[in-house]
Amino acid sequence: MEKVIIVKNLVKKFESFVANDNLTFDVFRGEIFGFLGANGAGKTTAMKILCGLSQPTSGELSVAGFDVYKQQDKIKANIGYMSQKFSLYEDLTVFENIQFYAGIYGLSNKEIDERALKLIEKLGMQAMRKKLVASLPLGWRQKLSFSIAIIHKPQIVFLDEPTGGVDPITRRQFWDLIYEAANDGITIFVTTHYMDEAEYCNRVSIMVDGRIEALDSPLNLKKQFNAENMNDVFIQLARKSKNKE
Amino acid sequence: MNRFKAFVRKEFYHIFRDKRTMLILFGMPVVQILLFGFVITTEIKDVEIAVWDKSKDEVTQNITNKLLGSGYFKLVKNIDNEQEIYEAFKKGEIKEALIFENNFSKNLNTKNNADIQIITDASDPNIANLIVSYTSAIVYSYTSELNANLKIPMQIKTESTMLYNSEMKSVFMFVPGTMAMILMLVSAMITSIAITREKELGTMEVLLVSPLKVSQIIIGKVAPYVVLSIINVITIIALAMSIFHMPIVGSLSLLIGVSILFIFMALALGILISTVTNDQQTAMMISMFALMLPTILLSGFIFPIENMPKILQWLTIIIPPKYYINAIKDIMLKGSDLSYIWKDVAVLLAMTLILIGLSIKKFKIRLE
The missing domain is CATH 3.40.1710.10 (abc type-2 transporter like domain)
Structure with missing residues (x-):
């Protein structure tokens, strides 16, 4: 399988604090890769480095086939990003948000119109096209935010706790969108707090105190830790943490 | 270029859809000029x-x-x-x-x-x-x-x-003073709020992940305010000339040129403020105390600098609006040309360059 993210010996230090302690892992094209860990385990730091929001202290990293140190611009054009805040402009309409994000990714007006039409149709948001995002319920915003994050057809999309504050049914619908994107060949790199969501991933890594303590498919992990579900796996690993909250 | 266009268009949506911003942008200059204008031109009796x-x-x-x-x-x-x-x-x-x-x-x-x-x-x-x-x-x-x-x-x-004030230093002083204040408000305060708003909403992260360059983000963010500030300068001058019959002795283009320099200075200040804060409230407070108050109190706008205690007089040296007010006052009321006001302009230019350099550096550090 083709590796779309390669991380070798990634270290990130903030002065004396080591946020990422020698991380090494690969992500394959088209897979849904769950990036798990307790708060402060260092998963957001690692993700920010992969997205180019932060510089690594040392290590070799390649994202979408490009070098993190030298080819930042090319990486940016080939990834999508959705944060837990959904990052839509509330004072812009649904269509204007699509238009804006597609615009800053350099899509032509014709492409923007085509993809916006398709996106709105797919989400069943025709009636809301000209509504301000401020008036949309959280679930709709979340779906819109995700669809916008992949409107430029990136190789990889990074999702930073994308389902925070959303009810289980909406979360389930959201995961349908994620599966669809993965089927289209987009690699999904997702962090989450919800262990039921970890079960939906092809592979998950679990970070504890800046290190990756486990990395495999949910099925194998459950076998390895002799656990009934991912929640048990997570709790067994999280107990190892020295800095408990 | 298309990307940049998309960005600026979005920025204008923000401005035109926020009633408060619109009020500050366009209501404020008119109200201020009328207020100051009528307060100072009182009738005399007995x-x-x-x-x-x-x-x-x-x-x-x-x-x-x-x-x-x-x-x-x-x-x-x-x-x-x-x-x-x-x-x-x-x-x-x-x-x-x-x-x-x-x-x-x-x-x-x-x-x-x-x-x-x-x-x-x-x-x-x-x-x-x-x-x-x-x-x-x-x-x-x-x-x-x-x-x-x-x-x-x-x-x-x-x-x-x-x-007590032998040179009559404040006749029509309210016009340069108001201009300095409005430009500070629009260029520095509103810009710093607009940038911190993106941080608060989390959209700044998405912008930084996108292929937009940092410089494009900053320029896209401030470009609309440059345009609006210039419109404000013209509005204020037009009001002062038509309602209060203020003579403009010097060159109008020099006046606008110096104003544009001041706008850039204020924008750089606004960007700098936005790099040290993460929310709109703080940005507003800092703008208020660090920018608006000195502009009103220490620039010579209301209180003559010569009458201040020595310590405050020293302090006015680092207050940019002081130089702006000095320069445009000379252009408007004395008809001075560049050869006469070059010192003020040079100080402003130096301040602008330093501030721009500083804010770019700060902005980059934040990305770390």
């Missing part, structure tokens, strides 16, 4: 005066009567030495003193001219200016009456002295 009549003849008596009969002036006391004049001013008993020279009537008849000295309290310069012009006008109308049946015109010269 102004307390003292007269030192060294000559005590028919003409001086007539002039005094004419002044008092006009309803604008009220005689508080007659004086016969210089000391008394200053005491009366210090006690605040009078706003104006008139001194008729010796042998007034005689001089007028033999030499065809005579002098009246007018002394006013110019700590409120606008009022002082009005008092002088009213007095001169009345004396002038009296002379015209006298001259009506004379071949060789007689001349009564009025010579005015402004106490």
Whole structure:
């Protein structure tokens, strides 16, 4: 399988604090890769480095086939990003948000119109096209935010706790969108707090105190830790943490 | 270029859809100019005066009567030495003193001219200016009456002295001052709020992940405000000229050029503020205390710098609006050209460059 993210010996230090302690892992094209860990385990730091929001202290990293140190611009054009805040402009309409994000990714007006039409149709948001995002319920915003994050057809999309504050049914619908994107060949790199969501991933890594303590498919992990579900796996690993909250 | 266009268009949506921003952007300049303009141009009535009549003849008596009969002036006391004049001013008993020279009537008849000295309290310069012009006008109308049946015109010269503020530094000062304030408000405060808003919403992260360059994000963010600030400058000048008949003696293009320089300085300040804060509230507070208050209090806009304690005078050296106000005041009221105001412009330019450099550096550090 083709590796779309390669991380070798990634270290990130903030002065004396080591946020990422020698991380090494690969992500394959088209897979849904769950990036798990307790708060402060260092998963957001690692993700920010992969997205180019932060510089690594040392290590070799390649994202979408490009070098993190030298080819930042090319990486940016080939990834999508959705944060837990959904990052839509509330004072812009649904269509204007699509238009804006597609615009800053350099899509032509014709492409923007085509993809916006398709996106709105797919989400069943025709009636809301000209509504301000401020008036949309959280679930709709979340779906819109995700669809916008992949409107430029990136190789990889990074999702930073994308389902925070959303009810289980909406979360389930959201995961349908994620599966669809993965089927289209987009690699999904997702962090989450919800262990039921970890079960939906092809592979998950679990970070504890800046290190990756486990990395495999949910099925194998459950076998390895002799656990009934991912929640048990997570709790067994999280107990190892020295800095408990 | 398409990306940049998409960005700027979005920025305009933000501005035009936020009523508060619109109000500050377009309501504020008009309200401020009208407010300051009307507050300072007050009417005068029953102004307390003292007269030192060294000559005590028919003409001086007539002039005094004419002044008092006009309803604008009220005689508080007659004086016969210089000391008394200053005491009366210090006690605040009078706003104006008139001194008729010796042998007034005689001089007028033999030499065809005579002098009246007018002394006013110019700590409120606008009022002082009005008092002088009213007095001169009345004396002038009296002379015209006298001259009506004379071949060789007689001349009564009025010579005015402004106490406490000899150069009349604040006439129409409200216009440059208001311009500085509005530009600070729009360019620095609104920009810093607009940028921190993106951080608060989490959209800044998404922008930074996108292929947009940091410079494109910053320029896209501030570009609309440059345009709107220039519109504001033009609005203020137009209002000052049309409603308050402010003369603009110097070059209009130089005035706008210096204003654009100041706008860039203010924008850099706004960006700098946005790099040190993460929420809109803090950005607003910092803008208020670090920018608006010094602009109002320490720039010479309302309080003359010469009258400040030494420490505050030193402090004004680092207040950018001081230089801007100085420069545009000279352009507007004295008609100075660049060769005359280059020092102020140079200081502003240096400040602008330093601030831009600093904010770019800070912005990059934040990305770490």
